[in-house]
Amino acid sequence: SKNSEEIALFFVYQTSHLLLSASSSRVHTAMDSLIAQLQRQFRDYTISLYHQGFLDDQFTELKKLQDECSPDFVAEVVSLFFEDCEKLISNMARALDQTVNVDYKLVGSSVHQLKGSSSSVGAKRVKGLCVTFKECCDSQNYEGCVRCLQQVDIEYKSLKAKLQDLFNLEQQIVQAGGRIPQ
Amino acid sequence: MTRDKDDEVPNLAESKLTALVVDDNFINQSIHHKLLDRLGITNDVVCNGKEAVDVHCSGRNYDLILMDMDMPIMNGIQATRRLREMGIESKIAGVTTRANEVERQEFMEAGLNDFQEKPLTISKLLSILTNLNFYVQTS
Numbered sequence: 001s002k003n004s005e006e007i008a009l010f011f012v013y014q015t016s017h018l019l020l021s022a023s024s025s026r027v028h029t030a031m032d033s034l035i036a037q038l039q040r041q042f043r044d045y046t047i048s049l050y051h052q053g054f055l056d057d058q059f060t061e062l063k064k065l066q067d068e069c070s071p072d073f074v075a076e077v078v079s080l081f082f083e084d085c086e087k088l089i090s091n092m093a094r095a096l097d098q099t100v101n102v103d104y105k106l107v108g109s110s111v112h113q114l115k116g117s118s119s120s121v122g123a124k125r126v127k128g129l130c131v132t133f134k135e136c137c138d139s140q141n142y143e144g145c146v147r148c149l150q151q152v153d154i155e156y157k158s159l160k161a162k163l164q165d166l167f168n169l170e171q172q173i174v175q176a177g178g179r180i181p182q
Numbered sequence: 183m184t185r186d187k188d189d190e191v192p193n194l195a196e197s198k199l200t201a202l203v204v205d206d207n208f209i210n211q212s213i214h215h216k217l218l219d220r221l222g223i224t225n226d227v228v229c230n231g232k233e234a235v236d237v238h239c240s241g242r243n244y245d246l247i248l249m250d251m252d253m254p255i256m257n258g259i260q261a262t263r264r265l266r267e268m269g270i271e272s273k274i275a276g277v278t279t280r281a282n283e284v285e286r287q288e289f290m291e292a293g294l295n296d297f298q299e300k301p302l303t304i305s306k307l308l309s310i311l312t313n314l315n316f317y318v319q320t321s
Contacts, residue, residue, distance in 0.1 A: 065213070073216060115279070117207060117209045
């Protein structure tokens with residue numbers, strides 16, 4: 001009877017072990033499915049940002065520099081860039097507010113800075129606008145400068161929002177236990 | 183977050199190279215600093231040509247200097263000339279967005295050993311290191 005007890009216990013143990021694995025594998029499947037979905041979203045969104053010209057190869061280069069020692073490198077640099085945009089746009093707006101006595105050299109120098117920064121982070125549209133903006137400064141085209149300033153302001157804010165969405169997706173993937181697609 | 187591309191980036195830490203980043207734009211400073219770090223090259227960062235000269239006056243020396251061209255107070259051309267006058271023999275690579283041939287020529291003549299267009303990437307930096315014989319590509 002001890003033998004049959006042992007057998008019964010063993011049977012119970014095996015069954016519960018099986019049940020546990022089955023339910024945990026069901027949970028795993030659900031998680032994997034969620035991760036796969038998030039990864040798909042991330043990949044599609046990233047591709048669209050490149051296709052629509054918001055980002056260029058330089059952004060890819062920045063991602064190559066991110067590693068375990070600095071897992072937030074891209075987010076940090078990009079954040080610096082947006083702060084720089086805010087500051088430079090504010091300087092240029094102030095200069096252009098002078099209407100008649102606009103210091104085009106100052107505006108031009110700020111545009112040059114912005115062009116450099118945007119080029120370094122792969123902010124393709126912002127960089128493109130800076131080229132036009134510089135031409136307006138050089139020819140002291142007031143209306144042109146004002147228009148360019150407005151466009152640059154809209155463009156950097158748009159990129160900022162999109163990259164925030166991208167970083168949020170990354171976080172969701174990591175929190176779900178998945179890897180961020182490269 | 184593991185990366186497959188990690189294996190593609192060579193590590194030059196064993197060669198104990200040192201570098202100085204000279205750039206007034208703090209985004210470029212971050213990127214160039216990180217680029218060098220990634221390759222295992224210890225590096226310092228300064229904001230303009232004058233600081234680059236001052237750091238050498240204080241006795242510091244570097245194998246490689248990444249010199250931006252447009253900087254306030256003392257630009258890259260002036261700083262390069264000054265460093266050469268001081269007898270600094272470090273390799274200096276000019277790094278700038280200006281592709282104008284005349285300006286590039288002037289920059290080279292100030293005493294550069296190499297020149298690269300910004301923005302810098304891993305492969306552009308490796309190209310500089312190869313040109314200056316700090317690194318030999320094996321593949």
